Amino acid sequence: MKPKLTILLFNMLALSISISPTVYAKSVVIINPNEFQLSPNGKPLELNVQMKKGEIFNPNLGKFDEVELRQYLDGNSQNTENNSLVAPTIRTQPEAYLKVQLNNKLDNDECKKQDDHNTPHCFNNTNLHTHGLAVNPGYFKKPDSKDTGIASDNVFINIKPNTSQPFQFEIPKNHPAGTFWYHPHLHGSTALQVSSGMVGALIVEGNRFPKIDNNNVVQVGDIDILLKDTDEKILMFQQIQYNKNGKIDDYSELENPTSWAKSSRYTSINGLVLGKLEMTQNKFSRWRMIHGGVRDTLGLIIKELPNSADFSDDKVIQQCREYGEFIDNKENKDIEKITRFNQLKSINFNTFAHDGITMAETQPTKLSVLQPGYRQDALISFPTVNKYCVFDTKLNDKNEINKNISNKLTAQLSENHDLYAKLINWVDVKKSTEREINIQTYLANQAKQKELPTQIINQIAKNDLSAFAPYKSLENEQVKNNKQELNFHIGNGFKISNKINDMDESKAYTGKQEDVRYLNFKTTDDSSYIDEWNLTSTLGGHPFHIHVNPFQIQEILNEKDEDVSGNPSNGGQYDVQFNNLKHVWKDTIFVPKGYTVITRTQYDNNLLGDFVLHCHILDHEDQGMMQDVRICDPNESLEICKARPFAGDTPKIQHSHH
Numbered sequence: 001m002k003p004k005l006t007i008l009l010f011n012m013l014a015l016s017i018s019i020s021p022t023v024y025a026k027s028v029v030i031i032n033p034n035e036f037q038l039s040p041n042g043k044p045l046e047l048n049v050q051m052k053k054g055e056i057f058n059p060n061l062g063k064f065d066e067v068e069l070r071q072y073l074d075g076n077s078q079n080t081e082n083n084s085l086v087a088p089t090i091r092t093q094p095e096a097y098l099k100v101q102l103n104n105k106l107d108n109d110e111c112k113k114q115d116d117h118n119t120p121h122c123f124n125n126t127n128l129h130t131h132g133l134a135v136n137p138g139y140f141k142k143p144d145s146k147d148t149g150i151a152s153d154n155v156f157i158n159i160k161p162n163t164s165q166p167f168q169f170e171i172p173k174n175h176p177a178g179t180f181w182y183h184p185h186l187h188g189s190t191a192l193q194v195s196s197g198m199v200g201a202l203i204v205e206g207n208r209f210p211k212i213d214n215n216n217v218v219q220v221g222d223i224d225i226l227l228k229d230t231d232e233k234i235l236m237f238q239q240i241q242y243n244k245n246g247k248i249d250d251y252s253e254l255e256n257p258t259s260w261a262k263s264s265r266y267t268s269i270n271g272l273v274l275g276k277l278e279m280t281q282n283k284f285s286r287w288r289m290i291h292g293g294v295r296d297t298l299g300l301i302i303k304e305l306p307n308s309a310d311f312s313d314d315k316v317i318q319q320c321r322e323y324g325e326f327i328d329n330k331e332n333k334d335i336e337k338i339t340r341f342n343q344l345k346s347i348n349f350n351t352f353a354h355d356g357i358t359m360a361e362t363q364p365t366k367l368s369v370l371q372p373g374y375r376q377d378a379l380i381s382f383p384t385v386n387k388y389c390v391f392d393t394k395l396n397d398k399n400e401i402n403k404n405i406s407n408k409l410t411a412q413l414s415e416n417h418d419l420y421a422k423l424i425n426w427v428d429v430k431k432s433t434e435r436e437i438n439i440q441t442y443l444a445n446q447a448k449q450k451e452l453p454t455q456i457i458n459q460i461a462k463n464d465l466s467a468f469a470p471y472k473s474l475e476n477e478q479v480k481n482n483k484q485e486l487n488f489h490i491g492n493g494f495k496i497s498n499k500i501n502d503m504d505e506s507k508a509y510t511g512k513q514e515d516v517r518y519l520n521f522k523t524t525d526d527s528s529y530i531d532e533w534n535l536t537s538t539l540g541g542h543p544f545h546i547h548v549n550p551f552q553i554q555e556i557l558n559e560k561d562e563d564v565s566g567n568p569s570n571g572g573q574y575d576v577q578f579n580n581l582k583h584v585w586k587d588t589i590f591v592p593k594g595y596t597v598i599t600r601t602q603y604d605n606n607l608l609g610d611f612v613l614h615c616h617i618l619d620h621e622d623q624g625m626m627q628d629v630r631i632c633d634p635n636e637s638l639e640i641c642k643a644r645p646f647a648g649d650t651p652k653i654q655h656s657h658h
């Protein structure tokens with residue numbers, strides 16, 4: 001029997017469309033989440049997991065919904081007033097030992113292990129994953145110690161209610177500075193906990209200056225050097241799910257592709273729906289955007305609301321919604337409203353980092369596509385004191401996790417852009433005397449102030465940020481002969497195959513050692529340790545994520561085998577989602593059905609061990625779209641590497657504590 005999901009995917013049901021809000025949001029200002037204060041005496045951060053009451057604005061009903069959800073809280077904070085449904089930000093730096101004590105204070109619900117571990121279960125058990133950090137995936141343990149040990153980024157441990165677990169993340173000296181995030185990752189309860197808002201920013205802050213010798217950059221620096229005096233917005237996008245009682249207990253509320261869309265809920269930022277973001281005219285802010293939601297694609301676009309400088313908050317929200325949230329589809333096109341929407345001026349995202357990794361250039365873009373797990377860092381400035389609407393526009397179906405089968409408002413805007421525009425938040429711009437400058441001039445000015453070498457200042461002025469891009473390109477490297485292949489498939493479960501475009505040998509997660517994917521072992525036929533991966537999907541689109549080691553995009557081939565990762569203004573093939581990703585480093589990449597995503601990776605030999613790769617639609621992951629991987633010692637053969645027990649079965653000592 002085919003699962004219900006498959007039937008739903010093929011039955012594009014026409015559901016009724018409703019838009020009749022009479023009351024709009026209270027004016028709520030989006031502020032950065034609270035931050036953990038790092039203890040000077042090296043004591044760990046106290047990260048509590050507990051139920052917490054809060055409220056979320058519901059634009060469809062024009063009222064706040066009372067909720068009670070699993071949340072991360074700062075165990076040392078006296079701030080009980082704060083009811084924002086987002087976890088505190090962790091800020092750390094290269095070479096730091098980030099210590100966290102995770103205290104699971106959820107009720108002991110005496111969960112029983114399911115017969116099938118791919119049936120979601122044990123929603124009060126948890127653990128902790130540092131998404132995107134290149135850190136040890138295992139345990140630290142003193143050889144003479146009898147206790148369980150101190151965990152690093154180990155997603156196999158199970159922290160039960162009323163227990164605590166110490167973590168220590170050793171951030172390597174060469175770790176990139178950037179925007180990462182943390183969330184629970186226990187197979188079975190990941191989606192439900194992340195859907196409750198258990199997501200926090202994890203920022204690695206760098207202070208390294210680029211070094212030059214004989215006009216060559218011999219050591220890259222951190223872009224943070226240039227942005228020390230720049231305003232920073234941490235924007236955690238969440239898709240917080242809850243039932244009519246404001247709770248989330250039943251997994252069936254998550255598990256099919258229509259659930260989020262049908263709920264008509266809005267993506268929140270730092271726990272706020274339709275919040276107000278405060279900016280200053282012509283002053284760049286660094287937006288650290290994190291997609292911490294479970295299952296909705298974001299296509300962000302910022303539009304200027306004409307003559308709106310004196311609008312009240314309510315009027316801004318009302319007007320933004322009128323501009324963007326109109327009913328439109330293939331059968332029923334409202335050309336007038338489409339034209340009106342398109343004529344609104346757009347603001348550029350000057351994106352300079354994907355998934356926390358600084359690129360060799362800033363990329364101006366009007367549309368910022370964020371899939372679950374993605375991060376983007378962008379510099380944004382607003383030229384007028386008008387108000388601005390930030391919309392989530394509807395992309396065409398193959399680029400979206402949720403197909404056009406719900407009462408989400410849709411608008412077919414052009415052949416290439418099957419867009420609709422749902423308001424996410426809006427921007428209030430404070431008047432200033434600053435003059436408008438372009439992004440290259442802004443960054444070059446910052447570099448001058450920091451007294452960087454003239455050569456680097458000149459590079460920055462020409463949009464060359466290679467002095468700040470941490471990884472060397474693998475595009476010209478020799479790769480291993482045996483390519484890594486992976487296919488996502490849905491059919492009698494949520495599955496992965498080790499062959500591209502293959503359904504027959506695809507498997508749901510087994511957790512068995514025989515199904516571990518071994519990487520990085522010594523082979524006789526070549527000397528290269530660089531892996532090339534080919535990623536495909538035979539049903540739906542899935543964000544591929546692998547822990548610990550990021551990868552570099554080489555090519556993204558569409559259904560016609562055209563590479564769409566290039567730049568269309570230099571003759572590249574247009575693609576709404578994948579343009580300009582060629583040779584960009586990421587840790588999560590969307591794989592639509594029919595596409596082939598080709599990446600390269602060089603595993604960090606200081607971070608050997610056992611971890612996972614998976615689909616970042618987290619309810620897919622909980623139901624089996626996950627695979628165990630082991631990074632072998634490059635000096636050992638596959639046979640020797642295979643002989644060691646897998647961490648998922650028996651936690652083992654990875655690394656001695658030092």
Ligand SMILES: [Cu+2]
Nearest residue numbers: 542615617620
């Ligand atoms: Cu998936």
